[in-house]
Amino acid sequence: TRSSRPQRLLSVVKKRAAHGDPQSVISAIDYFCRHNEWAMNVGDEKGCILDSVVSELNPERVLELGTYCGYSTIRIARILPPGARLITLEFNPDYAAIARQVIAWAGLEDKVQLVEGASEDWIPRIKEHFGIETFDFVFLDHWKDRYLPDTKLMEECGLLRKGTVLLADNVICPGVPDYLQYVRSSPSYESYYFKSHLEYTQAEDGLEKSVFLG
Numbered sequence: 001t002r003s004s005r006p007q008r009l010l011s012v013v014k015k016r017a018a019h020g021d022p023q024s025v026i027s028a029i030d031y032f033c034r035h036n037e038w039a040m041n042v043g044d045e046k047g048c049i050l051d052s053v054v055s056e057l058n059p060e061r062v063l064e065l066g067t068y069c070g071y072s073t074i075r076i077a078r079i080l081p082p083g084a085r086l087i088t089l090e091f092n093p094d095y096a097a098i099a100r101q102v103i104a105w106a107g108l109e110d111k112v113q114l115v116e117g118a119s120e121d122w123i124p125r126i127k128e129h130f131g132i133e134t135f136d137f138v139f140l141d142h143w144k145d146r147y148l149p150d151t152k153l154m155e156e157c158g159l160l161r162k163g164t165v166l167l168a169d170n171v172i173c174p175g176v177p178d179y180l181q182y183v184r185s186s187p188s189y190e191s192y193y194f195k196s197h198l199e200y201t202q203a204e205d206g207l208e209k210s211v212f213l214g
């Protein structure tokens, strides 16, 4: 049967990118998605905003909801301080299998733990399973109708602390209206919208940065 888009993306990474060089993996994926086949990576334009938020924060404990092929995973992991850890959740086992290979090709497997399953099942178990108290940074890039319930779930599970930064992808396209309304109106969050574009297109999209105030 025909290969999947993630499989074709992985073969381009192995052909074009240097093993152990995260930037070359990022560039290979962006080239492929801009010139060959669109794919739902956060992309280079929103990716630079992601980079700036992460490097300003210098987080030790990071959670990513939605791995896909591992593009944003390696964007984040490549700028984490030594000893920092990134836990990334992926629902689709085929995507997870590709992402593991992309992360390994970038040489970042020591900083990343990829877990397969649904966010609502995993979030309540993260503390005891990973021995983590709270997260410093959370990147939301999974099912758009799960951003709000999972944020409330993270609050209830005590995974957020004063100053934890949530960064949400796709707040315009596909859009997360209920999540935006919540973080922009709740007294527990200070929110800021970074206007950008849907990856590899000219359509508007953006990232919402929300600081949990406790």
Ligand SMILES: O=C(NCCCCc1cc2cnccc2s1)c1cc(-c2ccc(F)cc2)cc(O)c1O
Pocket (backbone or CB within 6 Å): 040, 041, 042, 065, 066, 067, 068, 089, 090, 091, 092, 117, 118, 119, 120, 141, 142, 143, 144, 169, 170, 173, 174, 198, 199
């Ligand atoms: O759906 C998107 N991302 C979510 C896929 C998630 C599956 C998971 C669920 C789940 C549950 N629990 C744990 C882990 C996970 S991972 C997505 C879609 C577009 C898009 C697509 C068509 C279009 F015309 C315009 C934009 C752009 C994007 O940047 C996206 O991120």
Ligand SMILES: [Mg+2]
Pocket (backbone or CB within 6 Å): 040, 041, 042, 141, 169, 170
């Ligand atoms: Mg996205």
